[in-house]
Amino acid sequence: MSDANWEFFVNFCRQGYDQVKRELKEVDMLIQQTSSEVDRFMQTNSRAVARTRQVEATFDTIPREDIKSTYTYLIENQQRLFTMRGQLEKLQSDQRNLTRIAELYQKVLEYTAPTETSDAEGGALEHEMTPQAMVISIIEAQEQERLRLSRQMHDGPAQSLTNLVLQAEICERLFDRDPERARTELGELKKNVVSTFQKVKTFIFDLRPMMLDDLGLMPTIKRYVEGLAETGFDGVRLTVTGKDRRIAAHKEVTIFRVIQTLIHIGREQGRATNINVTMDLNEENVTVKFEANGNHFELDEGLTTPDAIRLNLPTLRERIEMLDGKFAFGSAPGQGLRISFALPADPTEGQKPL
Numbered sequence: 001m002s003d004a005n006w007e008f009f010v011n012f013c014r015q016g017y018d019q020v021k022r023e024l025k026e027v028d029m030l031i032q033q034t035s036s037e038v039d040r041f042m043q044t045n046s047r048a049v050a051r052t053r054q055v056e057a058t059f060d061t062i063p064r065e066d067i068k069s070t071y072t073y074l075i076e077n078q079q080r081l082f083t084m085r086g087q088l089e090k091l092q093s094d095q096r097n098l099t100r101i102a103e104l105y106q107k108v109l110e111y112t113a114p115t116e117t118s119d120a121e122g123g124a125l126e127h128e129m130t131p132q133a134m135v136i137s138i139i140e141a142q143e144q145e146r147l148r149l150s151r152q153m154h155d156g157p158a159q160s161l162t163n164l165v166l167q168a169e170i171c172e173r174l175f176d177r178d179p180e181r182a183r184t185e186l187g188e189l190k191k192n193v194v195s196t197f198q199k200v201k202t203f204i205f206d207l208r209p210m211m212l213d214d215l216g217l218m219p220t221i222k223r224y225v226e227g228l229a230e231t232g233f234d235g236v237r238l239t240v241t242g243k244d245r246r247i248a249a250h251k252e253v254t255i256f257r258v259i260q261t262l263i264h265i266g267r268e269q270g271r272a273t274n275i276n277v278t279m280d281l282n283e284e285n286v287t288v289k290f291e292a293n294g295n296h297f298e299l300d301e302g303l304t305t306p307d308a309i310r311l312n313l314p315t316l317r318e319r320i321e322m323l324d325g326k327f328a329f330g331s332a333p334g335q336g337l338r339i340s341f342a343l344p345a346d347p348t349e350g351q352k353p354l
Contacts, residue, residue: 008318010109017105020098027095034088041081048074071171075189168193209256217252217286218244221259221279228263235273236263242281248346254323255279255286255343258316262339265311266292270337281345290339297331307331313339 048070055062055070168190212220218240225238246252259277266272272294280287297307303314316339317327325343 009322012315012318013105013108017102017109020102020105024095024098024102027091027098031088031091031095034084034091038081038084038088041077041084045074045077045081048077075168075171212252212256213249216244216246217255218279218281220252220256221277224256224260225277233267235267236275236277239276239278240281241279243283245281247281247286251286251323251343251346254319255288258320258341259288259290261312261316262290262292262337266290266294266337269311270294270297272336284345285342286345287342288340291336292338293336295336296333297337299329299331303329316341 051070052074055067059067168186171186209220209224211223222238222240225236228234228236259279263275263277266275270292272292275290275292278289297311298305299308299313303309303317308314313329317329320327320341320343323343325341327341328339330338
């Protein structure tokens with residue numbers, strides 16, 4: 001690695017470490033606030049449950065409007081409670097994962113500048129890591145965080161939303177003798193919950209597509225593009241060539257994240273209506289070409305222009321080059337943004353999911 005790349009890597013780690021520490025402070029504050037909200041909603045929910053039991057005990061005599069308002073109040077409070085609990089669990093998971101990432105950054109900085117950042121006993125690292133190994137470790141730590149969050153969302157809020165749908169169906173059966181308006185309102189509640197559940201599933205995939213571990217890069221990229229079309233953006237054209245096989249896990253993650261970022265740049269920053277992504281996996285390399293119409297960006301060879309910084313292109317290039325890859329770019333009036341990159345396709349012997 002050249003001196004310039006090494007200096008960039010050290011600065012990148014130092015900035016990342018400072019950013020993680022700031023995020024930890026923010027998360028600590030949010031955990032305190034959210035915990036208070038959860039306690040408040042738990043008290044409210046207890047009162048709603050008690051009221052519902054009273055209604056059930058006098059179900060045949062109580063006015064229909066009171067039945068409706070009681071169950072509506074219970075459902076709304078349970079929905080708020082599980083939402084706040086989900087937020088609290090996510091914040092607590094963020095706190096744990098950010099702490100692990102901060103510790104990793106600190107170890108990297110101890111290696112790169114032992115006189116500035118030492119451990120608690122003032123000693124050096126027992127086992128030195130190569131620069132590339134440190135990059136891989138950081139990537140794996142970041143992806144591990146996303147994986148934990150996606151599993152948590154899948155097993156927590158997503159399951160709770162499913163239960164909420166069942167609750168709505170039960171309420172529909174309870175109100176068989178009620179006016180049609182009550183049935184319509186409950187049916188609308190069910191439809192909204194199903195829609196929210198679909199959004200949660202989409203969030204899980206965006207956060208960390210589990211099929212990346214199970215099936216590999218090509219199927220995951222294809223599913224990601226299909227998902228964009230399902231949400232209303234059908235301007236992405238994907239062409240995949242070569243042999244579908246597994247490569248090193250950290251490189252699969254890097255390629256997927258870079259493609260995901262470029263598509264986001266094309267849509268949000270470039271206002272592109274047509275995006276072409278070509279990925280070729282041969283015996284030696286994975287090559288990706290990205291072309292998007294839309295806005296023109298001012299880019300120079302060093303990626304030092306305001307447009308390049310705003311698009312985060314220097315970070316993308318360094319991420320590719322630190323894994324022994326190549327990165328090229330261009331933007332011209334009427335042609336939008338063009339990016340291409342390639343990474344060596346290492347064998348996957350001994351590969352484990354992140």
